[in-house]
Amino acid sequence: xxxxxxQNVINQIKELYGRKLGVIDSAGSVTACTPGILxxxxxxxxxxxxxxxxxxxSYNGFTYKPIGTRNKIDxxxxxxxxxxxxxxxxxxxxxxxSNIKVFHDEKxxxxxxxxxxxxxxxxxxxxxxxxxxxxxxxxxxRVVFLIQNPSGTNFxxxxxxxxxxxxxxxxxxxxIDERYIALVKExxxxxxxxxxxxxxxxxxxTICAETVIRVYIGISxxxxxxxxxxxxxxxxxxxxxxxxxxxxxxxxxNYESLGIGRLIYQLPTTLCELFLSEVFKKESIDALDSETxxxxxxxxxxxxxxxxxxxxxxxxxxxLVYRLDKIEKITGLDLRQFDQAVTFKVAMMVNKYLxxxxxxx
Numbered sequence: 001x002x003x004x005x006x007q008n009v010i011n012q013i014k015e016l017y018g019r020k021l022g023v024i025d026s027a028g029s030v031t032a033c034t035p036g037i038l039x040x041x042x043x044x045x046x047x048x049x050x051x052x053x054x055x056x057x058s059y060n061g062f063t064y065k066p067i068g069t070r071n072k073i074d075x076x077x078x079x080x081x082x083x084x085x086x087x088x089x090x091x092x093x094x095x096x097x098s099n100i101k102v103f104h105d106e107k108x109x110x111x112x113x114x115x116x117x118x119x120x121x122x123x124x125x126x127x128x129x130x131x132x133x134x135x136x137x138x139x140x141x142r143v144v145f146l147i148q149n150p151s152g153t154n155f156x157x158x159x160x161x162x163x164x165x166x167x168x169x170x171x172x173x174x175x176i177d178e179r180y181i182a183l184v185k186e187x188x189x190x191x192x193x194x195x196x197x198x199x200x201x202x203x204x205x206t207i208c209a210e211t212v213i214r215v216y217i218g219i220s221x222x223x224x225x226x227x228x229x230x231x232x233x234x235x236x237x238x239x240x241x242x243x244x245x246x247x248x249x250x251x252x253x254n255y256e257s258l259g260i261g262r263l264i265y266q267l268p269t270t271l272c273e274l275f276l277s278e279v280f281k282k283e284s285i286d287a288l289d290s291e292t293x294x295x296x297x298x299x300x301x302x303x304x305x306x307x308x309x310x311x312x313x314x315x316x317x318x319x320l321v322y323r324l325d326k327i328e329k330i331t332g333l334d335l336r337q338f339d340q341a342v343t344f345k346v347a348m349m350v351n352k353y354l355x356x357x358x359x360x361x
Contacts, residue, residue, distance in 0.1 A: 058082040146236035
């Protein structure tokens with residue numbers, strides 16, 4: 001941020017206190033009410049010696065107050081004298097310029113703009129205007145990776161993400177809250193699902209190796225315009241939510257690979273309950289014991305093949321046929337018939353969705 005933005009404030013405070021004052025930026029440039037107020041050697045000494053933003057310093061007839069953090073000093077304000085008035089002037093100038101810097105960063109920071117778009121906190125008509133102001137490309141292919149950390153500690157994960165994707169002009173890492181971090185990544189026009197999942201797997205592996213934290217990642221579809229980022233963010237949320245309901249073991253969920261689970265997730269719960277009551281007219285699906293449920297799962301796994309299913313379950317073929325007959329008596333559905341098997345499979349997923357109590361975003 002240009003130090004010229006501070007000049008008007010410096011002039012006003014000079015009139016109030018009647019002292020020479022100014023600002024040193026991190027590059028060593030001085031903006032002051034009186035040109036040449038500090039010599040280069042003094043500036044270099046101040047930049048090297050004084051780095052605690054919580055303290056006031058006196059050196060060579062001036063009082064200094066850093067603005068920033070211990071790791072990164074953005075500016076240093078200074079005022080003529082070493083008395084209480086000089087310290088007060090420095091403190092007032094520091095507070096005023098800090099507020100100006102925060103306002104400037106919020107208004108002109110690209111990452112902040114991308115976050116506002118994701119969270120739908122900006123009017124659609126303002127998106128293109130703001131993007132052009134910040135020279136942020138509009139028609140670029142991007143994907144949203146939403147990383148969920150169940151433990152709720154994102155500080156170390158955020159740093160890991162910054163190291164994994166250092167290209168800030170093309171990748172935006174946004175701390176949503178204590179459990180979610182979003183990565184908005186620029187991707188090639190013809191990127192495929194496998195490549196996106198490979199990127200997600202690299203994130204999962206790196207975080208696990210460095211923090212021993214098991215994270216989950218939802219991947220959105222590819223958006224071609226910056227205005228589509230809010231939609232992509234919602235897709236990544238849905239991917240996480242649907243994946244946890246229907247495939248809890250998976251850590252990476254892709255919105256475009258959710259299949260019928262995405263359709264079920266978008267249905268009203270009343271419609272889901274009505275569907276179950278129509279399918280299971282004899283007995284509820286909950287009437288099936290764990291052994292029967294396991295048999296059904298294996299039967300579906302082997303594409304309704306009786307012989308293969310019996311082999312995996314280590315039971316005789318006739319035993320499996322007996323179990324399938326039992327299922328038909330309880331539910332009224334013969335799983336050996338393709339159309340009835342499809343109905344039963346969907347019903348199991350609907351029941352799992354209702355039992356999970358998933359809260360939609």
